Amino acid sequence: MKNVMVLGGTGFVGTQVCKQLVQNGWTVTVPTRTPERDWPVRGLPQVHVVDLDVHDATALTKAMAGHTAVVNLVAILHGNAAAFDKVHVALPSRILQACHDNRVRELVHISALGANAQRPQDCPSEYLRSKSRGEAVLLASSEEPLSPRVTVLRPSVIFGAHDKFLNLFARLQRFFPVMPLAGAGARFQPVWVEDVASAVVRILAQDVPDHPAVIEACGPQVFTLRELVQLAARLGGVRGGLGRPVIALPDWIGRIQAFMMELAPGEPLMSRDNLDSMKVDNVASATVAGLEVLGITPSRLEPIAAHYLAPGVQRPGIAEQRKL
Numbered sequence: 219m220k221n222v223m224v225l226g227g228t229g230f231v232g233t234q235v236c237k238q239l240v241q242n243g244w245t246v247t248v249p250t251r252t253p254e255r256d257w258p259v260r261g262l263p264q265v266h267v268v269d270l271d272v273h274d275a276t277a278l279t280k281a282m283a284g285h286t287a288v289v290n291l292v293a294i295l296h297g298n299a300a301a302f303d304k305v306h307v308a309l310p311s312r313i314l315q316a317c318h319d320n321r322v323r324e325l326v327h328i329s330a331l332g333a334n335a336q337r338p339q340d341c342p343s344e345y346l347r348s349k350s351r352g353e354a355v356l357l358a359s360s361e362e363p364l365s366p367r368v369t370v371l372r373p374s375v376i377f378g379a380h381d382k383f384l385n386l387f388a389r390l391q392r393f394f395p396v397m398p399l400a401g402a403g404a405r406f407q408p409v410w411v412e413d414v415a416s417a418v419v420r421i422l423a424q425d426v427p428d429h430p431a432v433i434e435a436c437g438p439q440v441f442t443l444r445e446l447v448q449l450a451a452r453l454g455g456v457r458g459g460l461g462r463p464v465i466a467l468p469d470w471i472g473r474i475q476a477f478m479m480e481l482a483p484g485e486p487l488m489s490r491d492n493l494d495s496m497k498v499d500n501v502a503s504a505t506v507a508g509l510e511v512l513g514i515t516p517s518r519l520e521p522i523a524a525h526y527l528a529p530g531v532q533r534p535g536i537a538e539q540r541k542l
């Protein structure tokens with residue numbers, strides 16, 4: 219029986235995870251808080267989008283019945299300590315309990331590069347500290363009877379046709395004459411969304427039965443944030459590929475800028491906690507296994523991003539995304 223529940227399956231990464239799971243013969247349940255929205259996954263065969271408050275333990279346990287595997291991609295980037303705790307710590311704990319109650323055998327949890335389950339307090343931001351505490355809850359369960367096998371995937375920043383960073387950098391440079399950039403020197407190792415989705419599928423298929431419990435998902439190249447902004451402009455053909463001048467902001471100005479963004483209505487582009495996350499490079503540690511352990515050779519960014527950032531290229535709409 220190949221029934222999997224994908225929490226966060228409506229999101230950027232979750233959509234690709236669902237597509238690949240379907241291609242590999244899985245039947246997928248995707249809970250959402252907003253079932254009325256026209257989610258791209260809704261049109262996929264063997265995907266059932268269900269109206270569910272995943273924070274409701276009773277409802278979650280009931281909805282999980284009949285599933286042999288669970289993938290958790292639910293996360294937030296902004297919020298106060300209580301919100302991070304609810305989504306990144308209490309929810310994984312609730313998911314684990316529901317897995318126990320339903321005898322689920324495999325749990326794949328998407329965390330973030332830089333999380334540290336052994337020493338959450340060493341992480342620079344509330345986002346990473348809460349991600350770390352969530353990992354710790356799940357990894358500690360591995361010795362318990364009836365516990366699912368837990369695999370934690372820690373991606374660096376993720377790129378793909380619908381990403382929220384290269385697309386954003388290209389778009390901003392089309393409108394603004396200069397790019398004031400906080401954390402310009404922070405380093406990242408971007409990973410392709412399809413490689414992250416492949417990792418999930420391979421873990422669930424038990425392609426590598428004895429894979430490590432924690433795997434870092436990083437691409438083959440390291441870029442500074444400044445380089446990524448410039449790359450987005452070049453590939454997106456902004457000002458003939460020249461892009462806009464990048465002005466690296468000193469830390470204190472970056473914090474003021476982030477604070478102002480937090481005050482603006484809606485989801486902020488950047489928060490002070492995001493800046494805190496960038497105090498530590500977002501690159502592979504030398505101590506944790508990478509995607510190669512699952513037989514995946516991570517893809518290079520440029521040839522893929524060139525395709526979706528190119529001027530005049532229409533980003534696929536929902537109808538196109540539905541085609542497998």
Ligand SMILES: NC(=O)c1ccc[n+]([C@@H]2O[C@H](COP(=O)([O-])OP(=O)(O)OC[C@H]3O[C@@H](n4cnc5c(N)ncnc54)[C@H](OP(=O)(O)O)[C@@H]3O)[C@@H](O)[C@H]2O)c1
Binds near residue numbers: 251293373376
């Ligand atoms: N994107 C990246 O560059 C990146 C980098 C490193 C790690 N990650 C990790 O990868 C995972 C997926 O990221 P993503 O970029 O695909 O995220 P996303 O597009 O923002 O999707 C997040 C999903 O979580 C659900 N969700 C959000 N807040 C929730 C809440 N308060 N309660 C219940 N559900 C909530 C949403 O479902 P509904 O709105 O349908 O309910 C949505 O499907 C996350 O764990 C993230 O931390 C992402």
